Amino acid sequence: MADKDMKKMQGLPEPPAQIMVAEAPKVPLNWKRMFFLLTGMILFAVVYYSPLWPDAVDPMGEHFLLTMEGKGALAVFCLAATWWVFEVVPIGVTSLAIGTLQALFLIRPAKVAFKDFMDPSVLFIFGSIVIGMVFTKTGLTKRIAYKMLSIVGEKTSMIYLGCFVLTAALTHIMAHTAVAATMFPLLMAIYALYTDEQTPTKFGKGLFIGMAYVAGAGSIITLLGAARGAVALGFYKDITGIDISFFQLTYYMFPIGWGMTFALWGLFMLICKPEKASIPGLKEKAKRMYKELGSWSSKEILASLIVVCTILVISAKAFVPALEGLDKTGILLCSTILFFILNILDIKDLEEIPWNIILLFAGAMSIGFCLWETGAAKWMAVNWLTLFQNAPAIVFILGMSFFVMIMTNFIMNVAAIAISLPVALVIAPYLGVAGEVILFSALVMAGMPFLLLVGAAPNAIAYGSKQFTPGEFFFYGIPASIILMVITWIAVQFIWPIMGMQVYLPTP
Numbered sequence: 001m002a003d004k005d006m007k008k009m010q011g012l013p014e015p016p017a018q019i020m021v022a023e024a025p026k027v028p029l030n031w032k033r034m035f036f037l038l039t040g041m042i043l044f045a046v047v048y049y050s051p052l053w054p055d056a057v058d059p060m061g062e063h064f065l066l067t068m069e070g071k072g073a074l075a076v077f078c079l080a081a082t083w084w085v086f087e088v089v090p091i092g093v094t095s096l097a098i099g100t101l102q103a104l105f106l107i108r109p110a111k112v113a114f115k116d117f118m119d120p121s122v123l124f125i126f127g128s129i130v131i132g133m134v135f136t137k138t139g140l141t142k143r144i145a146y147k148m149l150s151i152v153g154e155k156t157s158m159i160y161l162g163c164f165v166l167t168a169a170l171t172h173i174m175a176h177t178a179v180a181a182t183m184f185p186l187l188m189a190i191y192a193l194y195t196d197e198q199t200p201t202k203f204g205k206g207l208f209i210g211m212a213y214v215a216g217a218g219s220i221i222t223l224l225g226a227a228r229g230a231v232a233l234g235f236y237k238d239i240t241g242i243d244i245s246f247f248q249l250t251y252y253m254f255p256i257g258w259g260m261t262f263a264l265w266g267l268f269m270l271i272c273k274p275e276k277a278s279i280p281g282l283k284e285k286a287k288r289m290y291k292e293l294g295s296w297s298s299k300e301i302l303a304s305l306i307v308v309c310t311i312l313v314i315s316a317k318a319f320v321p322a323l324e325g326l327d328k329t330g331i332l333l334c335s336t337i338l339f340f341i342l343n344i345l346d347i348k349d350l351e352e353i354p355w356n357i358i359l360l361f362a363g364a365m366s367i368g369f370c371l372w373e374t375g376a377a378k379w380m381a382v383n384w385l386t387l388f389q390n391a392p393a394i395v396f397i398l399g400m401s402f403f404v405m406i407m408t409n410f411i412m413n414v415a416a417i418a419i420s421l422p423v424a425l426v427i428a429p430y431l432g433v434a435g436e437v438i439l440f441s442a443l444v445m446a447g448m449p450f451l452l453l454v455g456a457a458p459n460a461i462a463y464g465s466k467q468f469t470p471g472e473f474f475f476y477g478i479p480a481s482i483i484l485m486v487i488t489w490i491a492v493q494f495i496w497p498i499m500g501m502q503v504y505l506p507t508p
Helices: 003-009 031-049 068-086 091-104 110-118 120-138 140-152 156-170 176-194 202-219 227-240 246-271 282-292 298-316 328-341 347-351 355-373 376-388 393-407 413-431 435-446 457-463 470-499
Strands: none
Touching: 031 068, 068 091, 068 355, 068 376, 068 470, 091 110, 091 355, 110 120, 110 355, 120 140, 120 176, 120 298, 120 328, 120 355, 120 457, 140 156, 140 176, 140 282, 140 298, 156 176, 156 202, 156 246, 176 202, 176 282, 176 457, 202 246, 202 457, 202 470, 227 413, 227 435, 246 435, 246 470, 298 328, 355 376, 355 457, 376 393, 376 413, 393 413, 393 435, 393 470, 413 435, 435 470, 457 470
């Protein structure tokens, strides 16, 4: 009898079976990640602990002191930019670091730094994303996607163009954040017909990054595309006393916005040329799938009515005095509440909100307000613009435009305009430059932050596709930003003067 059976009969306990513990596979150290993680920390330490920097002095002789808090804001700015571009930690975690560093290093009180994480602009993005979720859940996304594909056809170049044109057109009547949230599920449905693979493709990169860029390009054309236009026009009127009308803005911005839209299409056809020139049978497949959706469901009709009414009320704010006092975020969140009241969405949908993206934009708001309130942004603007006070007029205009373009990738576009316009408008007359061209060129740049995900909400929304990394977004943004500078130069030198804008002041 076996020894094991003998022990059973004697009632003796069995010896414990040998436990096999599999060793966890060793994860190699990511040296690239470690390098940029430490680079951000070192930049923070070098800037924060360095002696106070010299004052910035504007052309009128006014001094702008960079306080310890302002230098701290620049230190956080350097760390966040490094971590965001190279994604050493999740982008939402970098945003948490922004608030944490402000509180721990006494740059701003914790109550102030973290309050920005629930700024109305952040909640507006939340509401916009919810609308995108509703479009997906109810089937509206597929209905729109299949209809569009049955029109644009099977060529991937035309699919690019159709998506870009639709995105730009929608920004004429609704905020570009809401447009991006609406287009995102539509593009996901289109992409699903392109490939079943989970890995990113060139077509996917071009589709989603292009949508984000074009949403910015289209948003400069009317005051309905983004809040920055109305704020900038009011700010300009306060400084100069000149009132720019809604239609005057659209008149000058229309060729620039649409010019950029088609230029971006050409760029992505070059740098993100789709792997497939066409998708054979797509047009017929789209028509068939549209028919299979059947008639509109009650939830589709309800969702459509809520979204359309929300857009109309927000758009009417610019024209109806009685609605002027209503906050656009409050209006948009009414739609979110209605979706849950009417059981279009449920608690599971709420749990699927991409909080990483919302935290990303929340951190951007916090660092933007930090640079603004500590005076660091103003200090940078004065130092940069005074470099051009003796330069040729066109160099000064493009120099100011370049500053706004870079700053709007890091801070609120309204703040980028607000810190640069006063200084630029002081210098402009001495160089024979009209104030109007300063305003419009700044608005063009403020609408198109092509380098960082935090520059605009559409950038962050597009990132949810998982088709690209923050580094790739930055890389593709370089040629797009160069094209933007070239088109701005063409507008200043040729397009706007032909259209009647005064660019240069008459010599005395």
